[in-house]
Structures are given as C-alpha cells and as structure tokens.
Amino acid sequence: MDKRFPLEDQIDMLASSLRGRVVTRRDAAYDEVRSVALGNFDRRPAAVIRVANVADVAAVINFARATDLELAVRSGGHSVGGHSGTEGGLVIDLRDLNGIEIDGETSTVWAGTGLSSGDVTRAVEQHGLIVGFGDSGTVGIGGLTLGGGIGYMVRKHGLTIDSLLAAELVTAAGDILVADADHHPDLFWALRGGGGNFGVVTRLKFRLNPLPSFVGGPLVLPATAENIAKFAELADAAPDALSTIAMVMPIPPVPFVRAEFHGRLALIGMMAFSGTPDAATAALAPFRAIATPIADLVGPAPYSAMYAMDPPPEMRPAVSCRSRFVDRFSVEAAAKMLAALEACPSPMKMGQIRVLGGAYSRVATDATAFAHRQGKIMVAFLAMYEGGADVTAHFDRWATGAVDSVSEKNAVAYVNFLGIEGGEGLRAAYPGSTWDRLRQIKAKYDPENLFRLNQNIPPAA
Incomplete structure (x- = not known):
C-alpha cells in the first residue's frame, strides 16, 4: 500500500477511473450494499465496488494486488462460508453485471454473473428452454455454477456445469480471458467445480436444453x-x-x-x-x-x-x-x-x-x-x-x-x-488427483493466492 496517501484517498482515485459505483463507509447506502444473504456474517469492507463491466473488474483486481487489500467476490451473496464479504478489504460486487443474450438458433445464452438462477430461468423459459440450476431462484449463478450446481434437472441434464460452454473471467494478473474446451482448457476444467479460486467470472455461456412441457x-x-x-x-x-x-x-x-x-x-x-x-x-x-x-x-x-x-x-x-x-x-x-x-x-x-x-x-x-x-x-x-x-x-x-x-x-x-471447515472438510470436496490437479492450475493462474476468500485451494509449490 502506498503510505503517501490515506486508503480513503486511494479508493477515491480508484473510483474516478471506474464506470461502476464505489460505496464506502461514508455512503448512506453502505450498510445495505455490504449486507449478504446469510445473517451469520456482518463484515465491514473498506469499499464495495459495484462493477459495471469486465474492465472495472480488472482495475479492482490490479488495485487490490497493489495495495495488498483482501479481495472478496460477491454474486448472489449466499456463500455458506461467508466469502461474499471481507473485514477491511474490497468487495467486487457483480450484481450490475446482469446482461443476458439468448441465441435461439444455437440454443445458447450468455448470462452475466450478477444474475440469479430465477432471473435466467424466467428469461429462457419464454423460449421453451432451460438451464438446470439449483433449488433456489435467489442464488447467484456465479457461485452456484462454479461449485457444480445440483438442482431440479440433475437426472435429466446433469449438473449446471454440464451445460456450461464457456466462461469470461479476469485472472489475478488482470488478464481478461474466455475459457472453453478449446481455449485455456485446463482453466475451463477447473472452473467446473473448483469454485472461485481461479479468477473473477463475469459472464457464463450455457447450452440451453429444450423444455417444451x-x-x-x-x-x-x-x-x-x-x-x-x-x-x-x-x-x-x-x-x-x-x-x-x-x-x-x-x-x-x-x-x-x-x-x-x-x-x-x-x-x-x-x-x-x-x-x-x-x-x-x-x-x-x-x-x-x-x-x-x-x-x-x-x-x-x-x-x-x-x-x-x-x-x-x-x-x-x-x-x-x-x-x-x-x-x-x-x-x-x-x-x-x-x-x-x-x-x-x-x-x-x-x-x-x-x-x-x-x-x-x-x-x-x-x-x-x-x-x-x-x-x-x-x-x-x-x-x-x-x-x-x-x-x-x-x-x-x-x-x-x-x-x-x-x-x-x-x-x-x-x-x-x-x-x-477447511482442512478435512475441503479435501472431502476434492479427493485425490482432483486436488493435486487443481493446485497445479491454481499455481498457474493465481500463484500468490489473491483469490483466497473462497473454499480455498492453495497453489502448488
């Protein structure tokens, strides 16, 4: 952190470079914006950044890395571990990344990770199509998808990640990537179940499954x-x-x-x-x-x-x-x-x-x-x-x-x-070779473990 300027001044300088909105403790909306879905957690970040686009996300990541501020990422705010908020750090709040592009000819959709499962479901069902999300319409599609997504279509269409075709994200280095089966396939593999360990996902592309009745x-x-x-x-x-x-x-x-x-x-x-x-x-x-x-x-x-x-x-x-x-x-x-x-x-x-x-x-x-x-x-x-x-x-x-x-x-x-839970609990989610492979990919895309407010997979040495 640059000691020549108070943190508040540095955050103000960051705000002037963004299209989105920066909410700090000085703002009347601070308590509302920082709140998350679960009452277990009442954390007070230095700022919540309601990013407006992927460039804002990259700028906030670069700022967090330069200032050594802890970084949290919020989609729907339902993290059972409380990872949607931080005490004294920065929150990248994705709720304004709510664009949706439905392509009926290819039966695909690009959806911003600020959307909820219900938002996307109500939009695509108008076309007789569906993505299988979880059991709640209020949960954000970002965290739900990156963990797997077990819901009401699991036997018919598999997990949410089984309909995932691509993900746009920003890495710890501030690079904007699109990961799919042909581009960064190692990263695409890790994103399908590995949680928020590998970058801030801003958009998700899903295959839409027919649901005529x-x-x-x-x-x-x-x-x-x-x-x-x-x-x-x-x-x-x-x-x-x-x-x-x-x-x-x-x-x-x-x-x-x-x-x-x-x-x-x-x-x-x-x-x-x-x-x-x-x-x-x-x-x-x-x-x-x-x-x-x-x-x-x-x-x-x-x-x-x-x-x-x-x-x-x-x-x-x-x-x-x-x-x-x-x-x-x-x-x-x-x-x-x-x-x-x-x-x-x-x-x-x-x-x-x-x-x-x-x-x-x-x-x-x-x-x-x-x-x-x-x-x-x-x-x-x-x-x-x-x-x-x-x-x-x-x-x-x-x-x-x-x-x-x-x-x-x-x-x-x-x-x-x-x-x-950490330790034994986390290893229960990623057994054996899956854990080792995830650690190798983490070391490639986030060697300093910037994205650690999650069910954290440490980078391989």
Missing part, C-alpha cells in the same frame, strides 16, 4: 422413516425425466396445508418432471401411493414455479449446513435423520435427500473438477436461526453431528454446502 411442485407426505426411505428408493428407480429433492422439515404456515399440520415435521418432495402431463402422471404415481398426501400441488406449470417457495430476499437468517454423498438411504438412516431434526432447537431445520443418477452419473469423474459422479445420493442438514457466533457454533456442531449420523465420517462432500 414441465410438471412440478411439492408433494407433502407424513414424515415417517419408512416413507422417507421409500421416497429415496423410488427416486432412484424413477425415469431420468424426474428429478426430486426431498426435504424433511417443519411445515411452514402456508395456506395450501391445513393449520393442524403447521410446525410439524413432514416430507416435502419437490418433484420436477421434464415431459407431458400424461407421462408425469405415470412417473409420479408410485410416490403418491407411499401414503395419503398431506398436500399435493404437483401439476403442469412453468419451471420457474419451482422457486415459488423461496423466502423473500429481506429475510437474512443465519444458516448452518453440512452435506455428504452416500450410496443408499435406508429406513435406519431416515430414523436417524428424524431424530437429529427433533433434537435441533431451531424452529426451521431441514434434512435434504437429493437422489442423483441419470445424466449426472454419465459424465466421467475426471471430466470436470466436480469429482463425485459415482455418488448416488447427496444428504444435507440445514438449520436457520438468529444469533451471534456462539449460536452459529452450536448449530454448526449440530449439522456436523447430524450428517455424521447418517454417513461415513470421511465421505465426500459438496463444495457449495461447505461452511468454514
């Missing part, structure tokens, strides 16, 4: 161990056109469920069928036969309707989350899930079961930096609550203990659901 929505069933295990068994045997996410959680006070069930644990199966209503009826019949549904809202709808249960953005709960990949989900495991949820004091807690397979499993394990293609089921536990660091520590321990109870302790994990 869709049937989906929540199927709410009684939460017994037998019902949960049967749901997982049926999801594994279902056609690839049907992807599910089973959520075992207290029923919120929603109007489509009778009040007597509100607050009680239930199995909410989010059903997503790519096909006609007649074909969906046949695929869904075994699930409806598990037990008399508490509620059944599965029907023809726009794909974006899957995001209708998203909480409003002004809600900023603290969240603790842990995940593991397992080979099966037995009645015994389901009973342990129910016991863990009953023991959790948070009013809103959840056990998730995402049965994989289909297109997800047909990609080679080493084709991308996401190395868990043989994983059959992803299990996750989440707790949402209010409180400080001591409360977060308590619920982090609960989530860890809960996932340990239903899986082997050293089983692999999903990087987008990792908290502040």
